[in-house]
Structure formats: C-alpha cells, structure tokens
Amino acid sequence: MPGSRRSQRQRAVAELRAQGRYGPTLLEVLPGFVGLGLAIGLPVGFLAWMYGRLGVLGLVLAVALLAGAAVLLVRWRRAFTRQRGGIYTPAELAGLDDHGLAAAAERILRRDGWHVIAMPDEGRPRLYARDRGGRQLDVGFRPATDETADEDAPTGSAPLREAGRPGIDDLIRVVVTRGSYTRTDVLWASRQGGVHLLDGRQLQQWAAGASLDNLGLPG
Structure with a gap:
C-alpha cells in the first residue's frame, strides 16, 4: 500500500533535493532575510531618530549622510571586486x-x-608560479627604499630584459619594485640567466591589465 500523503511528500522532496531541483531551506535563506532586514531597518531607524531629535533639518541631514555612505560603500565594493x-x-x-x-x-x-x-624566504615575500606552457617564475620583491644612487643611471623605466634563456634550473627570475632600477642593476641582470627586472612604471602597466608576456617575458 502506498504511504501517507506526508511520507509521499517527504520522498518527493528528498528526490528533488537529490536532483538539485528543490528550493533552499529556511536555514539557507534566513541569513539573507536578516541582512535585508538590517539593511532596511537600520537606515529607517536612523532617519526616525534624526527626525525626532532635529525635526526636518535632522531628516535632511540623515538623508545626506546615508547617501554619502552608500556612495562610499559602492566605491569600496567595486574596488574590492576589481582588486580580487x-x-x-x-x-x-x-x-x-x-x-x-x-x-x-x-x-x-x-x-x-x-x-x-x-x-616566503626568511620572512621576505616570494612567489613561485607556473603556467600551462610549463614556464616557471621565481618572483621576488625589492623595496623602493633599497635603491642606490647612481649618477650614470639612465632616465625613464628599466626594460623587462630578456637576458638569454632561463637559468640552468629552468626558472625565470622576476624582481619587482615600485621604484626604479639603476644602471648597475640593469647591467647585473643582463649578465644573469633568465633574470628580469620589473620597475614601478611596468608594475603599474602589469597591474592595469598588461601581461608579463606584453612586457617582454620570454615564451
């Protein structure tokens, strides 16, 4: 004999959940409802409180404050998403x-x-990276304060140099700084196997959307 309507409903719900076709449970949607309630209730409560304390002037001031906070929140969220x-x-x-x-x-x-x-290498940040083509990067970072004076340093940014093929360990070493490199740095990198300097100007280009390949990394 078929079971009761309740048991039949329970079996149907279980099958739908197993197929991923059943809607979310109350516990799953509850945090969203709570957040929505706070998002609506807190501003309304703030408006009412300001109106009760200062009248119409308080209401206008509260609206202006909430609008400013909303703009800042939207900007922060966009920046956070972009950085991620x-x-x-x-x-x-x-x-x-x-x-x-x-x-x-x-x-x-x-x-x-x-x-x-x-x-990390002795507390200093360091990254190891590998792409689908098998290239390997050893990425180190040099603080801008590590720069040394060099009267003969060329003006402008130092190029991301291709000093032959990668070193004997097949690693392409990339050194990143927000500052600039001296002529001595560039000459040193040019004598190494697979050492590339990424200065502040190229770092900005990289962070804006350019790839290391666009900046001269060997394929």
Missing part, C-alpha cells in the same frame, strides 16, 4: 607594503592564468 580580479590603480599600489605588494602580484598572476604558490 587582479586589477590595481597606481594609488592602490603605492599604499601597499611589501607583503601587500606580494599579495597583489599573486592575484595579478592568477588573473593571467598562472598557478601561484607563496614561498
């Missing part, structure tokens, strides 16, 4: 410390299809 996708503005790069710059570089590499592993 590996896109940074020059001002955002300038505000990062060494570890923040390494985290940004990790996101940028992932944006461009690299598989990245953070491998």
